[in-house]
Amino acid sequence: MRRVVLAVGLAALVATSCSETTPPAGAPATTTAPPPSSTVALPPDPQPTAGGPCPYLDTSFVADANGQHVSKVQTSADKPHPACFFYALSGKLQLTVRVYVGDPAVAKALVDKAAPVDTSNPATDPAGWQGGYQATGGGAVYAVAKGGSAVVVTTDQQQTVKARTVTKQTISVLGL
Numbered sequence: 261m262r263r264v265v266l267a268v269g270l271a272a273l274v275a276t277s278c279s280e281t282t283p284p285a286g287a288p289a290t291t292t293a294p295p296p297s298s299t300v301a302l303p304p305d306p307q308p309t310a311g312g313p314c315p316y317l318d319t320s321f322v323a324d325a326n327g328q329h330v331s332k333v334q335t336s337a338d339k340p341h342p343a344c345f346f347y348a349l350s351g352k353l354q355l356t357v358r359v360y361v362g363d364p365a366v367a368k369a370l371v372d373k374a375a376p377v378d379t380s381n382p383a384t385d386p387a388g389w390q391g392g393y394q395a396t397g398g399g400a401v402y403a404v405a406k407g408g409s410a411v412v413v414t415t416d417q418q419q420t421v422k423a424r425t426v427t428k429q430t431i432s433v434l435g436l
Contacts, residue, residue: 300369306343306358308334314344316433317357317426322346325425326355326415341434353416355423357430360410367410374403374412381420386428393420402427409436 312333313319319330331349335342341359348354360370371391375383380392383404389411391404399416402423411430413423430436 300363300365302366302369302373303338303360306336306338306356308343308345309337310335310342312344314342314346314357316341316359316430317344319346321429322355322426325429326417326422328354328417330354348416355413355415355426357426358410358412359430359434359436360412361436362408364405364408367405367408370410370412371403371405374401374414383424385424386431389431393424395420404431406436411436 312335314322314333314335319333323330326346328348330346331351332347334345334347336345338359340361343356343358345353346355346357358370360367375392375394377392380394380401383389383391383393383402385404389404389406391402391410393402394400395418396414399414400418400420400423401412401414402420403410403412404427405411411427413427413430415423415426417423
């Protein structure tokens with residue numbers, strides 16, 4: 261009988277220690293609810309709406325930096341700095357430059373959308389700017405932000421150094 265009582269007592273002890281306990285009255289309840297979402301509303305992707313030239317990048321610079329002749333340039337309606345779209349002789353888009361100036365959270369989110377922190381290499385050039393770079397299915401991207409400014413450059417070339425070169429020139433010319 262003693263063994264049965266001991267076994268029942270041990271079973272009760274194990275069951276109690278494995279079950280959830282309720283906090284004492286007046287104690288704050290703890291929950292494991294996920295933190296509130298911190299998503300930022302991003303502006304829509306820029307679309308080419310007008311003919312060039314790009315107000316902050318010379319076509320010959322882009323041709324040299326990206327390694328392809330430029331046949332056409334278009335710009336978006338974005339203010340104060342339109343996005344610039346550079347096309348190859350084949351008529352296909354070869355390079356896009358997007359400049360954002362405004363809310364720092366939006367600038368950072370735009371960079372993370374273009375070069376996600378989880379998959380891209382860290383980018384810290386030029387000094388003081390942060391973001392990422394990576395090869396993509398259709399080329400490469402280099403995206404950085406500093407304060408409320410962001411610059412995102414995509415190219416049809418696999419070498420991210422080409423996108424980085426254009427990014428640095430854009431930041432320099434605009435004085436960002």
